[in-house]
Amino acid sequence: MIATARPAVAALDQRLAQLEPVLALAPMQDVTDLAFWRLIHRYGGPDVYFTEYFRVYATSVPEKWIVRSITENSTGRPVIAQLIGNDIPALVRTARFLETLPVAGIDLNLGCPAPVVYRKCAGGGLLRDLPRIDAILAALRAAITIKLSVKTRLGFDSAAGFDELLTVLARHSLDLVTVHGRTVAEMYRSLVQYELIARAAARLPCPVLANGNVHSAAHAYEVVRRTGARGLMIGRGAIRNPWIFAQIRQLGRGETPRLPTGREVLAYLHALCEATATPELREQSHVQRLKKYLNYIGLGVEATGRFLDRARRATSRAQLFHLFAEYLEHDSPLPLEPLPVPLGQRDLLAGEHR
Numbered sequence: 437m438i439a440t441a442r443p444a445v446a447a448l449d450q451r452l453a454q455l456e457p458v459l460a461l462a463p464m465q466d467v468t469d470l471a472f473w474r475l476i477h478r479y480g481g482p483d484v485y486f487t488e489y490f491r492v493y494a495t496s497v498p499e500k501w502i503v504r505s506i507t508e509n510s511t512g513r514p515v516i517a518q519l520i521g522n523d524i525p526a527l528v529r530t531a532r533f534l535e536t537l538p539v540a541g542i543d544l545n546l547g548c549p550a551p552v553v554y555r556k557c558a559g560g561g562l563l564r565d566l567p568r569i570d571a572i573l574a575a576l577r578a579a580i581t582i583k584l585s586v587k588t589r590l591g592f593d594s595a596a597g598f599d600e601l602l603t604v605l606a607r608h609s610l611d612l613v614t615v616h617g618r619t620v621a622e623m624y625r626s627l628v629q630y631e632l633i634a635r636a637a638a639r640l641p642c643p644v645l646a647n648g649n650v651h652s653a654a655h656a657y658e659v660v661r662r663t664g665a666r667g668l669m670i671g672r673g674a675i676r677n678p679w680i681f682a683q684i685r686q687l688g689r690g691e692t693p694r695l696p697t698g699r700e701v702l703a704y705l706h707a708l709c710e711a712t713a714t715p716e717l718r719e720q721s722h723v724q725r726l727k728k729y730l731n732y733i734g735l736g737v738e739a740t741g742r743f744l745d746r747a748r749r750a751t752s753r754a755q756l757f758h759l760f761a762e763y764l765e766h767d768s769p770l771p772l773e774p775l776p777v778p779l780g781q782r783d784l785l786a787g788e789h790r
């Protein structure tokens with residue numbers, strides 16, 4: 437069974453050996469599922485996908501829909517399966533099961549800032565317990581032969597212990613480390629500390645992906661230059677602008693990245709509606725689901741916040757389609773970078789992006 441993982445591992449190795457930055461789509465719970473992977477692949481897509489996290493605890497069973505995103509992945513690009521949890525036997529059991537599927541590697545989440553997660557000493561909460569991280573990574577490294585990676589933040593409520601964390605990570609023959617340049621306490625809104633990602637890239641023996649606020653091809657190369665990272669992981673920027681991976685590659689070839697027109701963005705929104713619809717999903721739930729994406733996309737459409745506000749108030753697909761057409765039926769190019777839209781205190785995830 438493990439043989440099924442090999443083509444994906446080879447594809448990832450090949451990309452890591454090349455000179456251009458390796459591009460990953462960030463895992464985003466309830467957002468970057470298989471339907472979204474398939475959609476973004478049509479726009480060029482990343483080099484590697486990360487699954488939403490599998491919740492791992494003593495009695496956990498791998499979530500069926502996340503398993504399906506692995507077994508039914510039709511993008512042809514490698515997938516890394518992410519785990520969240522702190523129960524070592526359960527993590528080992530789950531990693532061994534996932535190793536039998538076509539995954540290129542297993543990733544441990546050390547960054548989730550949701551209180552319900554970190555209070556249980558999982559996700560970002562583990563950053564308060566470095567000996568536990570040490571023990572988990574030792575057990576996972578011994579348990580699997582495929583790649584093992586970590587996605588981390590800089591620390592829990594301060595980056596003061598980041599060097600110590602790097603020392604722990606460096607001990608475990610990791611294949612990849614992604615650094616989101618914020619602490620857990622900073623959630624998604626503070627500035628990203630790219631200089632600390634640079635420190636990780638310099639100190640770790642494995643490739644590092646820089647993560648946080650990458651919102652355009654030009655910014656992507658600036659982050660690569662500032663951090664010395666082997667590649668980039670992009671989340672919200674790719675939801676807002678699914679062309680971003682193609683644009684980064686264009687810039688890498690010395691071409692001017694092609695910006696989509698309003699009508700092309702409109703077509704993306706229609707494709708997103710189609711991709712997220714399922715027969716059993718009632719219209720109201722579908723509209724709610726679309727709003728998870730529109731929170732990010734809305735920041736790139738116009739600066740006053742009216743598009744975002746009206747999208748959030750919509751109660752039917754017809755209202756959404758009408759709104760989309762009102763703003764996007766034009767042929768002017770759209771950079772889809774975050775505009776200074778006024779955001780409320782509750783806009784924690786949409787956040788500030790610069």
Ligand SMILES: Cc1cc2nc3c(=O)[nH]c(=O)nc-3n(C[C@H](O)[C@H](O)[C@H](O)COP(=O)(O)O)c2cc1C
Nearest residue numbers: 462463464465488489616648649650670671672785
């Ligand atoms: C709605 C949402 C869900 C997320 N879910 C996950 C997740 O399941 N696993 C994970 O490691 N990070 C998760 N993240 C964090 C992202 O992977 C990424 O680190 C973060 O958004 C910063 O990157 P960006 O500025 O490119 O979006 C999530 C972020 C958001 C906004």
